[in-house]
Amino acid sequence: MNTNDLKVEICDIETYKSMFLYCGYDPQQDKRFEFEISFRKNEIDGLVKHLLEYDRDFLITYNGVHFDGQVLQHIIDNHEDWVHYTWRQVLDEIFYFAQKTIDDRNYDLPPKYKEQYLSFKQIDLFLLLHFNNDAKRTSLKWTEFSLDGDIEELPIDFRKEELTSEEIDEVIAYCYNDVFATYNLYKACIGNTDHPDYKGKDKVQLRLDLIAEYEFSYVALNWNDVKIGAELNKKVYMELARINEQQLYGKVKDRKTRTGFYFKDCFPDYIEFKTKEFQEFFKKLGNTKVNLNEKQEFSFTYKGATFMFAKGGGHSTDKPRIINIPPGYLLLDADVGSMYPNSIRKRNIFPSHLGPKWNEAYVLNIPKRLEAKKKYKETGEKKYDNFQECFKLVMNGNFGRLGDRYDWQYDPFASMQVTIGGEVDIFMLTEDLSQIPTVQIISMNTDGLTVLIHQDYISQYYNACKNWEAEVGNDVLGNLEYVEYEMFAQTSVNDYIAVKKADWIWKDDKFQAVPINKPIEARIKKKGDFLTSYELHKNKSNCIIPIALEKYFTLGIPVVDTIKNHRNIFDFCSAKKASRDYFYRSVDRSTGKETDLNKMIRYYCSTGKGEKLFKIKKPDSDKTGPPQSVCESKSKLQVLFNRPFKLENWEDYGIDYQFYIDQAYTIIDKIEPEKIVERKAKDSGQTSLF
Numbered sequence: 001m002n003t004n005d006l007k008v009e010i011c012d013i014e015t016y017k018s019m020f021l022y023c024g025y026d027p028q029q030d031k032r033f034e035f036e037i038s039f040r041k042n043e044i045d046g047l048v049k050h051l052l053e054y055d056r057d058f059l060i061t062y063n064g065v066h067f068d069g070q071v072l073q074h075i076i077d078n079h080e081d082w083v084h085y086t087w088r089q090v091l092d093e094i095f096y097f098a099q100k101t102i103d104d105r106n107y108d109l110p111p112k113y114k115e116q117y118l119s120f121k122q123i124d125l126f127l128l129l130h131f132n133n134d135a136k137r138t139s140l141k142w143t144e145f146s147l148d149g150d151i152e153e154l155p156i157d158f159r160k161e162e163l164t165s166e167e168i169d170e171v172i173a174y175c176y177n178d179v180f181a182t183y184n185l186y187k188a189c190i191g192n193t194d195h196p197d198y199k200g201k202d203k204v205q206l207r208l209d210l211i212a213e214y215e216f217s218y219v220a221l222n223w224n225d226v227k228i229g230a231e232l233n234k235k236v237y238m239e240l241a242r243i244n245e246q247q248l249y250g251k252v253k254d255r256k257t258r259t260g261f262y263f264k265d266c267f268p269d270y271i272e273f274k275t276k277e278f279q280e281f282f283k284k285l286g287n288t289k290v291n292l293n294e295k296q297e298f299s300f301t302y303k304g305a306t307f308m309f310a311k312g313g314g315h316s317t318d319k320p321r322i323i324n325i326p327p328g329y330l331l332l333d334a335d336v337g338s339m340y341p342n343s344i345r346k347r348n349i350f351p352s353h354l355g356p357k358w359n360e361a362y363v364l365n366i367p368k369r370l371e372a373k374k375k376y377k378e379t380g381e382k383k384y385d386n387f388q389e390c391f392k393l394v395m396n397g398n399f400g401r402l403g404d405r406y407d408w409q410y411d412p413f414a415s416m417q418v419t420i421g422g423e424v425d426i427f428m429l430t431e432d433l434s435q436i437p438t439v440q441i442i443s444m445n446t447d448g449l450t451v452l453i454h455q456d457y458i459s460q461y462y463n464a465c466k467n468w469e470a471e472v473g474n475d476v477l478g479n480l481e482y483v484e485y486e487m488f489a490q491t492s493v494n495d496y497i498a499v500k501k502a503d504w505i506w507k508d509d510k511f512q513a514v515p516i517n518k519p520i521e522a523r524i525k526k527k528g529d530f531l532t533s534y535e536l537h538k539n540k541s542n543c544i545i546p547i548a549l550e551k552y553f554t555l556g557i558p559v560v561d562t563i564k565n566h567r568n569i570f571d572f573c574s575a576k577k578a579s580r581d582y583f584y585r586s587v588d589r590s591t592g593k594e595t596d597l598n599k600m601i602r603y604y605c606s607t608g609k610g611e612k613l614f615k616i617k618k619p620d621s622d623k624t625g626p627p628q629s630v631c632e633s634k635s636k637l638q639v640l641f642n643r644p645f646k647l648e649n650w651e652d653y654g655i656d657y658q659f660y661i662d663q664a665y666t667i668i669d670k671i672e673p674e675k676i677v678e679r680k681a682k683d684s685g686q687t688s689l690f
Contacts, residue, residue, distance in 0.1 A: 001212070003190050003205045008123070009033075010060045010186065012178040013068050014171055015098035016158045020091055021168075022047055022072075023175040026056070027183060032176070037094070038168055042087045044079050051076060051120055058221070059122040062140045062182045065115050065222060066132075069122055070101050073113045115219050123221050125185050128203060130224035131537060138537040141600050144181045145575040146536040147188065147195065151642040152177040153598035188536070196533040206386040213387065228390060229397025230407065237354065237361040248408065255353030258413040263288050266413070266420035268347055270472060271428070277302050278431050282424075285309060292412050303434055305441040307427070311416060313446035314423040315493045320670035322489040322553070323442060323452065330455055331485040332504065334465060335448040336426070341366070341395035342478030343418050343425075351402065351411035358409070362398060365391045366477065422446060425472045432464045443493055450488070462511040484513060489553050489671050495528030497553050520554055529667060541574035548664045559664040564657055572604040572655055573641055576631060581621035584631070586611040586640060602642050605635035605656040613638045635659045 011024040024033035033054075035047035051072060061068050074097045082090050101111060115122075125131075131138040144151045155170050156163065163171070187193055191202045207221045210228065214235065223231065238248055264286030273279045281300045290296070290311065297310045299317075306317045325331050336342075343349065345366065350359040369391035376384035401407040402415035429449055433439050438454035439461070453461055465482075469475045482504035490496035500523040502513035516523050526532070532547050534540040548562040566572075577600045578584060584597040588611050596616075603613060613631040617623060632638060635656050647653055669676050 001208050003202055003208065006204075007055060007057045008060050008186070009054065009056045009058075010179050010183045011064075011068070012062070012175050012182060013071060014158070014175050015071060015095055016091075016156075016160070016163065016171065017095050018088075018091065018161060018163045019168055019171065020094050021171060021175055023172065023179050024050075024059075025176075025179050025183060034172060034175075036168070036172075037087055037090055038163065039087065040165060040168065042090065044075065044082070044090060048076055048079050057121065059120055060182060060186045061122050061124050061126075062178075062185070063124065063126040063132075064122045065124040065127055066105060066111050067098075067101060069115070069118050069120070069124075070111050070113055071098050072120070073118050076119050115222065116217060121218055123186070123204065125182065125189060127222040128189060128207075128224060129536065130226065133224070136537045139577075139600075140178060140181055140185070142575070142577065143185050143536050145573075145600075145602055146534070146538075146540060147181075147184050147193075148570045148644070149181055149184055150177055150644065151575075151600060151602055153600060153642075185536075195536075197535055202382075205382070206389060209383045209386045210390055213383075225393050226397040226400060229393035229395070230401050230409070232390060232394045233358075233361055233365070233398045234408065236364060237358055240361050240364075241355070241357040251353050252408045255351075255411075257411055258352065259292070261290055261413055261416075262286060263290055263420060266290070266416045267424055268421045268472070271424050272471070273428065273431055274435075275302075275431060278427070282427075290416055302431075303441070305444075307430070307444060309423055309427070312419055314426060314444065315446065316441065316444040318443050318490055318493040320491045322487075322671050323485075325452065325486070328455055329438070329452055330458065331442065331450065331452055331488055332461070333448060333450040333483050333485060333498075334429075334480040335483075336422075336474065337477070337479055337481055338395065339422050339425075339447040339478060340399045340418050342474060343422050344399065345477065346473035347417065347421060349414050349417050351409050351414050353411070354409065362395070365394045369395070419446075425474075428472060429465070429468045432468055433461065436460050436464060442488070443490070443496075445493060450485075458511060462506075487554065491529050491667060491670055495530065497524065497526045497530040497550060499523050499554055500525060524550065524554060526550065539575065542572070542660065542663065544571040544660050545664050545667075547571060548660070549667060552664070552668065559661055559668070560657075563660050563664070567650060569604065569641075569653060570644070572660065573602050574604070574632075575600065575602045576615070578615060581623045582615055582617055585614045585616045586638075587614065589637065597640070600642075601631075601640060603631070603638040603640050604653070605632055605659040606637045606639045606654040607656045607658075608637075608654040610637035610639035610654070612636075613640070632659070634662065 007028060009024050009026050011022065014021040019036065019038040022033070022035040025031070026033075033050060035043040035050065037044055071094065075094065078093065082093060085093070104111070130136050141151055141153065152174050155174050156167050188195055188198045189203045190205065191198060191200045193199055204221065207223065207228070210216060211218060211220050214232070216231070220228070220231070234248070238244065267286060271282070273282060285298055288296075295310070297308050300307045300309060308315055308317055323331060344359065345363050348356065348359050350356055369388045372384045372388035372391060375381070376388060398409060399418055401409045402411055402418065404410055423446065426444065426446065426449065430441060430444055433449065433451055434441060436453065436457050438457055440452040441449070442452055443450040451461075465480050469479060474480070483500050484502045484504060485498045486501035487499040488496065489498075499520060500516050502515045504511060504513050507514075530546050530549055532543060532550060544563055544566055547566065548559040551557040551562045552559050576584070583599055584601045586595045586597060587593070601613065615629045615631060617625060617627045637656070639654070665679070
């Protein structure tokens, strides 16, 4: 089955105390559907008929498996018993069930209906995108901000006892806004979007191919990427271990996880350090007991570089700076390929309750991925690209599941063996490279190391790396991949921008550079403060700032020029979302008129138009924070932009350019403090790197 052939209907419901509403949209036929239960009409029979008989493959929902689908199935199952009920009695039944479903969810109780037993199939984007995960939890409203859509909040309290006809129409308009927001999100999920992180990447097709190849149920359409990896690994593991699902969960029920172990228990057998400083540090570290419930970090300084060793990963402690590359020197980065999956493979790590067959099943995915990549290269068939992506998810996702106490693979000792062992590997490489003359360690993270080295010592560098690969078992898989940078600036180890100059490979019996002949924009590597595109659950507020930073550091274009010449109003916007104890308020500076807003706002900073926005604590809140705070203390006015508007004359937006320029220079001045005086001496505020 192909995504383009799917017949889908986008839908959303509203469960008010005095109204129930279903809104749907068929994009293939450009049809809208709405079914209402209120004092105006009772269309419950039409709704049930539509749900059961309309020609579609899937309903597209947002949180539909755990809410919308539950309520709709409840209506299907009980509507015949309500035939003699008044419209108000029907609403009472629906409203009570909806609120109970929400309450149960808040207490982690399972929903009444399992997905596979619903009377209709659905693709739940909330689950597919893993937005039910605590680290990624995202509302539909936030995705509206991420995709530059209208941001609409519930216009009327759902608990209101009576609604007027005008208020019902207002709720209908709001519901359709959510329907089309869900549709835009669906298009992003199938790659039909301009968003750089999602364009051309069809997450639904990947799952359709997975179902066809491995005969999974259609519910696999709602599996997030991590669950795809876990389910594939489970399938192969059960086949190798010759057990069924009941026997598997018997193992899970009887598992006894190892606790009370020390860091040295997680060290690989091949651990070896040659210098006194490294030996003493790892001896002390090894004799420390691992505490799974507390953060544990250990600092270590060697030859002027300071490193941090923690349970979840190691890194250097880098200060804001730009790296000046002296004549004759190279700025080289070496990254370990598939570090954690390779650690599991080479050290035969497995959850104790599952045994070595788990590792065998896990490792089998490596050649499967390579074969899928080969077939994709040979045939160009997208399904093979999807398969190799699935096997990648198996290798990366199942490592994370080792540390998830709710997963069938959970084993904290195995998880710590992987992470702590991987850190030992990278520290061994750090020690080896530090012994080479002229080498300066610039930055280190869990799976990579960036150094400054004179070109005369490049052979020693390569030999040290190859010897390390053999020593730690990365000579078959997990090889180092090398790239040379021509520019590198950072505010911390996880916030940097770099420009690649060349890939370094072994060719013609020597280690040599292969220039990357692409425009500079295609050679940029960036992270953290310097990201200019974001996954939908992340915050892209004031995106113009990293855009200006990128052009400044890579092309030498003054931030003033970038910011004043940029013409995408959404890149100047910021979003804020309040908790249940707060809301936002706008104040007209000329009249003093106050307008209370909802919990989520989008705005841009302005000089000549707009209002002042405040965050207000609700009177009944027991929070200790201030009763009122400004949204932007360094900007005079803000223009609310929940409902975007387009102006023919760009200058009519009245953007407070100086606010964004100052924000950009806050970061630049950390990196280049020596240029602050020079910059401030120029009336224009402009400065150039070159």
